Amino acid sequence: MRRTTTSRPPIALDHCQVTRLHPVPPFHFDATVHKPSHFPSSDNHHEPGKYWQSVRFLDRHLGVKLENRGQTDSPEIKLSVYSNEPLRSGEVDRVASELDYRFDLHTDLSSFYAELGDDPLLGPVFARWRGMRVKACQSLYEFLVIATVLQNATVRRSVQMMENLFHQYGTRIRFDGRELACFWDPEALAAVEEAELRALKVGYRARALSLICRAFASHELDEMQMRTMPADELRKRLLGLYGVGPASVWYIMFEVFHHYDEVETVSPWEQKIYSRLLFGQESVSREDIVAEVTRRWGRWRMLALHYLFEDIFWKRKTQTVDWLEPLIRL
DNA sequence: CATCAGGGCCCTG
DNA sequence: CAGGGCCCTGAT
Numbered sequence: 374m375r376r377t378t379t380s381r382p383p384i385a386l387d388h389c390q391v392t393r394l395h396p397v398p399p400f401h402f403d404a405t406v407h408k409p410s411h412f413p414s415s416d417n418h419h420e421p422g423k424y425w426q427s428v429r430f431l432d433r434h435l436g437v438k439l440e441n442r443g444q445t446d447s448p449e450i451k452l453s454v455y456s457n458e459p460l461r462s463g464e465v466d467r468v469a470s471e472l473d474y475r476f477d478l479h480t481d482l483s484s485f486y487a488e489l490g491d492d493p494l495l496g497p498v499f500a501r502w503r504g505m506r507v508k509a510c511q512s513l514y515e516f517l518v519i520a521t522v523l524q525n526a527t528v529r530r531s532v533q534m535m536e537n538l539f540h541q542y543g544t545r546i547r548f549d550g551r552e553l554a555c556f557w558d559p560e561a562l563a564a565v566e567e568a569e570l571r572a573l574k575v576g577y578r579a580r581a582l583s584l585i586c587r588a589f590a591s592h593e594l595d596e597m598q599m600r601t602m603p604a605d606e607l608r609k610r611l612l613g614l615y616g617v618g619p620a621s622v623w624y625i626m627f628e629v630f631h632h633y634d635e636v637e638t639v640s641p642w643e644q645k646i647y648s649r650l651l652f653g654q655e656s657v658s659r660e661d662i663v664a665e666v667t668r669r670w671g672r673w674r675m676l677a678l679h680y681l682f683e684d685i686f687w688k689r690k691t692q693t694v695d696w697l698e699p700l701i702r703l
Numbered sequence: 704c705a706t707c708a709g710g711g712c713c714c715t716g
Numbered sequence: 717c718a719g720g721g722c723c724c725t726g727a728t
Contacts, residue, residue, distance in 0.1 A: 412710090521711095523710055524710080524711045524712070525708095525711050525722085525724095526709065526710075526711090527710080527725075527726085528710075529725080529726085530723095530724065530725060530726095533724090533725090571723080574724060574725090575724090576723025576724055577712090577722045577723055578723080581712085615712090615713085616711090616712065616713085617712085618711055618712045618713085619711085619712090620710080621711080621712090640710065640711075641709095641711090642709090642710035700710095702709060702710080702726095
């Protein structure tokens with residue numbers, strides 16, 4: 374009988390080192406670290422001004438805590454890195470620099486606001502979320518797992534699949550008084566039979582999960598190198614992975630690799646939401662959506678859509694958005 | 704009880 | 717290039 378990793382007590386990350394991150398202003402802490410449109414996951418936790426996240430990095434299980442210590446125009450983040458043994462010199466810096474990339478802290482968005490600030494849709498949104506960044510605090514491999522459990526599933530089912538995977542293959546970590554799940558390595562899954570994955574109710578996705586982790590375990594893919602690839606080449610690489618189609622590629626191009634103009638496709642769910650946001654209609658064709666955002670926002674089109682999208686989901690937290698509710702299938 | 708669609712993707716003809 | 721099948725779940 375397989376002993377699940379999470380049946381063990383959590384790893385205590387009792388060592389902590391503190392450093393600072395300095396985002397390029399303007400910077401909006403909460404809208405960057407927390408994306409209300411994303412499904413909840415036990416690898417992170419957000420409270421206003423604070424964010425906890427597990428990170429599998431440098432072959433370690435780490436806990437990171439980000440705290441807002443600045444203002445929009447003079448931003449500063451206190452970063453606490455928790456580990457089970459003291460980190461070697463330089464390791465905290467490597468974590469800081471990786472987070473800098475994953476939270477997109479070094480991008481200068483001033484021309485984005487300058488060029489699009491007069492847009493009637495974006496103007497009010499900028500007023501609320503100026504300084505918001507794209508964020509994917511997962512590695513490419515980890516994000517591919519998320520993209521896979523999103524496929525053809527309602528929110529509840531995606532959450533269930535993700536938590537089943539964390540329970541079976543992840544590691545519980547404990548730091549700063551919180552317990553979170555931490556991702557497994559692709560190597561750990563590479564040895565697992567598809568049938569075992571299917572038992573976690575991931576269905577046909579078992580094959581994709583299995584083949585994707587092998588692509589990483591065998592080092593066919595190099596995330597760091599992919600960060601510098603031209604968009605066309607990158608897209609082709611991603612599409613070549615089994616179980617990765619246009620919808621997953623779209624999320625990854627934008628969220629993981631920060632291609633702000635990536636709107637090659639619009640999947641059905643987003644299509645309905647953008648139709649409302651852009652045209653006030655129930656269903657506008659994807660071609661019309663792509664044409665409109667390209668004409669209107671050019672090289673910033675996906676970042677602009679991200680602002681509109683998260684804005685409506687933030688709004689939903691405090692008030693009812695009657696047209697949005699039926700679109701969110703729990 | 705049966706049927707269906709859901710925040711896709713692969714494979715076939 | 718269109719369309720069927722795929723896993724599972726909750727809604728009808």
